[in-house]
Amino acid sequence: MKKTEQAAVADLRDEYPRFTPEMKHTHKILVPDMLPVHFDIIVNFLRRDGWDFEVLHNDTRAVIDEGLKHVHNDTCFPALCVTGQFIDALKSGKYDPDHTAVMITQSGGGCRASNYIPLIRKALKAEFPNVPVISLNFAGLEKDSGFPVNAKLLLKFIFAIFYGDTLMSLYNQCKPYECEAGASDEARGDCLRAIGDAFERGKYRRYKAIVRSMLERFLKVRRTGEAKVRVGIVGEIYVKYSPLGNSHLEEFLLSEGCEPVVPALMDFIMYCAVNNLNDARLYNKKSLSTPVFGLVYRYLLRVQRKIIRMTEKAGFEPLHDFEHLRKCADKVIHQGVKMGEGWLIPAEMAALAETGTENIVCAQPFGCLPNHIAGKGTIRTLKQMYEHENIVAVDYDPSATKVNQENRIKLMLATARENLAAKQEKH
Ligand code: SF4
Missing domain, CATH: 3.40.50 (Rossmann fold)
Structure with missing residues (x-):
């Protein structure tokens, strides 16, 4: 310089x-x-x-x-x-x-x-x-000019993310199928209050009890049991989750009578931890923090797996096991591709296909190089691997209109509905 x-x-x-x-x-x-x-x-x-x-x-x-x-x-x-x-x-x-x-x-x-x-x-x-x-x-x-983060606060963030992921997933599995309108929103409100109380009383680490109470609350939401089109949302982390960034994509899918399947935020945290370990293994970039990342990753994986088992036992679809995501990534792309959301995007698309969600919106900010390479760039390979995978890559940028984005998604949904009808006919 x-x-x-x-x-x-x-x-x-x-x-x-x-x-x-x-x-x-x-x-x-x-x-x-x-x-x-x-x-x-x-x-x-x-x-x-x-x-x-x-x-x-x-x-x-x-x-x-x-x-x-x-x-x-x-x-x-x-x-x-x-x-x-x-x-x-x-x-x-x-x-x-x-x-x-x-x-x-x-x-x-x-x-x-x-x-x-x-x-x-x-x-x-x-x-x-x-x-x-x-x-x-x-x-x-x-x-x-940073926010002071100590170990206790870090733990609070970790558990808040686990609870947020679980709540988001349970809500999406109930909302499209609820028999009484608004029952899922009530369940979500009750769970948020219960989680808030747990933090207030300093009991936020009792994740088994907290997750169990969330599962029990959502089991009370009566569901129709009909089959609906399930649509996974993957992509760059901001446009994947932010209603402002993705033109309220989750709401749009719900209004179209679909079930949105949104992967966990914790996956991104674990992706960052694993990248640190991969840096040491692949690029010889070992530092004093490498063993700490190893410890943190193993702890997160243990909690994640426990929550997955509890969710399965209650009859809900669990979020992905991160080691499974890594194996999925290895089938499509190298784990050294870690710029932006890197290998996590194709890993999530493969894991969604393997767990029955074949319709996917890959949300990408226009001009996002990592997303175009690791997201859009891997779609062809993924479609060859999973023949029924139905993916649409949607660009989000200041000049794109919501109507245009929704029309592209509606085309994908038309194929998804045909596929669902064909499957139902077979059975
Ligand atoms: S290039 Fe893409 S992944 Fe990187 S910061 Fe920009 S939007 Fe995010």
Whole structure:
């Protein structure tokens, strides 16, 4: 880097406002809308710990327009959505810019997601120069404006993600089949309250009891038992989960009478841990943290497998076992392909096909290189391996219209319905 460029970077580093520990008591922290159920659980326990968090739900066209004003449209679509959502919320007049901060997660991987923070800072500098940006990461990034994470908090995040995944999956397995309208929403509300109580009483690690109570509650939702088209959702992590990023894809599938099958967020966490271990094995990049990642991975796998067994026993479809996902990845792509969501995308598509979900939407931000290679680029191979797999790759970007995206999905659903009818005729 030239000396002038170095000076410019140093200037930018000095100019942005930092989030200091005292601000915990004076500032509201806004987080972008990504996983509604998971973020509900997380924000609830953080509020109980004295933090003033709020998940944003603004998702009008104004959000995208604000994003376009501040982020070049060649940049990743998730960066544009997140920046636009922050600026739009701050412009709404609901928040005092002198007592508001915004937070974003950083995976610490090699992809551009690790660099969204300077883009958000640049946008805020132009509109709300006093608003600090906080980084939530477990890779030691942004030490001067990061969110303090200790072992206890980390454990809380882990269990909140396990519970969020289980709740999301049980809800999706009941909602399309419920006999009484709204019964699944009531069950979800009850479970969220029970999880909140467990965190409040410090009993959040009793995952067997908590998962059992969720299973029992959803078993009370009477279901019709009819066969419906099941549609898996895979892809880049933001557009896969965020209603703003994927134009409310889950809701759309439900409105079309389908069952959305959404893989777990925990898969992405375990994917990051395994990539660290693979770096040591494949690229000789062993560090002091490598054994720690090994320990964490084994612990997560143990909890995941226990939850899978309990879910199966209750008669629900379980989420994927991560070791099974790794085996699925090995059939299609090398585990060294780890930029962005990398090998996890084809692994999930293969695992969905092997567990009876042959219809898949591969949601990808337009211009996302990792997703185009590891997602769209592997579809042909997957279709050769699983002949009934019915996949549609849908681009999400600021100029794509919802109608266009939905029409592409409707074409895929037409084939899915034909396949389902043919299967039912056979039996
Ligand atoms: S995975 Fe795609 S959208 Fe996400 S940071 Fe990387 S290039 Fe951008």
